[in-house]
Amino acid sequence: MEYTVTQISPVKTQVNVSVPAEEANAALASAVALYRSKVDIKGFRKGKVPSSVIESRFKKEIVGEATTDLINVHINEIMGDLKLSPLSGLDVSDAALSKDTPLDYTFTFEHAPAFDLPEYKGQAIEEEDVLVSDAEIDAVIERVRKNLAEVTPISGDRMPADGDVVSVTFEAFENGQAVPGVRAENFELTLGEGQALPEFEALVKTVAAGSEGEAEMTFPADFINADLAGRTVNMKVAVHVVKERKLPAVDDELAKKAGNFENLDKMREAITMSYKKSRADLHRSSAQKKLLDKLLAQVDFPLPETVVEQQVAQMADEFVNQLERRGKNLEGSGKTMADLEAEMTPKAQEMVKTQIFLSAVAAKEELTVTPQEMDAFFYRLSTQVGQDVIMLKRYYEDNGLMIMVRDKLLADKAADFIYANAMVTKVAPVEAAEGEPGYGVRD
Incomplete structure (x- = not known):
């Protein structure tokens, strides 16, 4: 040959x-x-x-x-x-x-282009310090209270309100005819949490338990069901039961129920530590991104077109899936797939450039990925997606995706290597604007 x-x-x-x-x-x-x-x-x-x-x-x-x-x-x-x-x-x-x-x-x-790496060791970068406020901890405890609340039917003719749990039967009509696919019996809904269209919740709030009501409502133009998008229907609702939440007291008993904590102080301590770790990870990630952006600005090389196109397609698919999970569709947003891909191309190019840069660093530093690290990746992924780890790994092997996983892990190692060799200065955290939740708040 x-x-x-x-x-x-x-x-x-x-x-x-x-x-x-x-x-x-x-x-x-x-x-x-x-x-x-x-x-x-x-x-x-x-x-x-x-x-x-x-x-x-x-x-x-x-x-x-x-x-x-x-x-x-x-x-x-x-x-x-x-x-x-x-x-x-x-x-x-x-x-x-x-x-x-x-x-x-x-x-x-x-393949990756040939280019000269800039000096990536000893770079100066600032990282926000970690700050957790009492108000943020209190907000988490309040959410825990809601999750542990007792739900009991209300008596009397009080109208449903935000926070109530209602059981309803509904059906939509247009010109006196039932609209196919818009009907449900004994549908349970928590009001005020965005689980249904605002117009639908507004209608439910006008109907007492054991009563019926109706009103015109218009489906959003970007509603996931394209056949219903923009259509105005007459929605009829029967409210069967209205339940209210009775919140438990904020005390040691709440802490024990929430996670078998010894007392409320231990619960607050655990929440604080979780916040600090989560926020530290966020601040490190943000600083790491700024450091990479600084290095990437020092290099210029052509990008493989097919790789960029694949990245754009993946990002567009994820965006459409997110829309559908929110009950919307791409057509309703007024954009075509071509529009979406054009918008996402710059971000995709940045991601591909970053991958190529980090791969070059990994090669120069002779970084490697062990079989154990590959296995750990699949164990984490299987937990996230709820699939058997052996079947998940076999899918990646059968579809030629193992190299992609290895390259991702190598890129992560290269990014960590660069950051570990940087001169990091801790700075005061940027506080949220008045009335806004603290930066990076998580349950």
Whole structure:
């Protein structure tokens, strides 16, 4: 096998491969031998089928497997020589081995460009210090109270209000006809938490338990069900039960119920520590991002188009999925997929540039990812997505995604390495504006 290399661009390379007839014959003969050892043909003992019969009966399969196996061997050898790692899939030209005939084929791939790394050790950067206020801790405890509240039916004719839990049956009508798909019985809803359209909750709040009501309401233009988006219907609602929450007292008993804490002070201490860790991680991440931005501004190199396109497609899909989880759709937002992709391209380019930069740092510092670190990644991912870790890892292996995982972990290591070697100065945290929640508040 011989090959020549053509650099199409700083991020794209083409390899032209020439296979002599002798090598083609050897690859075909190996495939025939493999088939002889494993196939059963009536009238012949297993492993004793003449090669001519095997070649005639399984010609298409033999040629396909022999060609694929030989090309894979070549690619692995050539990529090792070139010391380049494809950032996207290889584009291999159509090829098929034929007995006593040389074979020529090409493959192209995108890779990281060559560039000079700036000095990335000893960089100065500021990181916000951690501050947790009593008000933030109190807000968490209040949410805990709501989660542990007793829910009991109310008596009397009081109208439902925010915080109440209602059980309702509803149906929409248009021109006196029921609208398909807009009906539910004994639907349970907590008012004031954004679980339903504001107009629907407003209607429910006008109906006492055991009563019925109706009102016109218009679905949002970006409603997830495109058939309903923008339509005005007559919504009829029957409220069966209205329940109110009775909040427990803020005392040691609450702490015990919330997480088996010894007392309220221990609970506050645990919440404070959780806040501090979460906020410290956020501040570190923010400072790390500023440091990377500072370094990236010092380099300029072309980006692989296919890799950027893949990143844009992934981001667009995630955006659409988020819309749908909020009960909306892309069409209702007034944007097309092309509009969305155009908006996301600059961010995708930044992400790809960052990945390439960090990969270069990882290579220079000879950073590696161990099998144990790969396994730890899949254990974390399986916990997040609720899937079996073995099946999840197999999916990544079967779909050629293991290199992507390794590169991500290498990039994370490189970012940590840069930050560990930076001159970090702690500064006072930026406080939230009056009336706004504290920065980075989490339960």
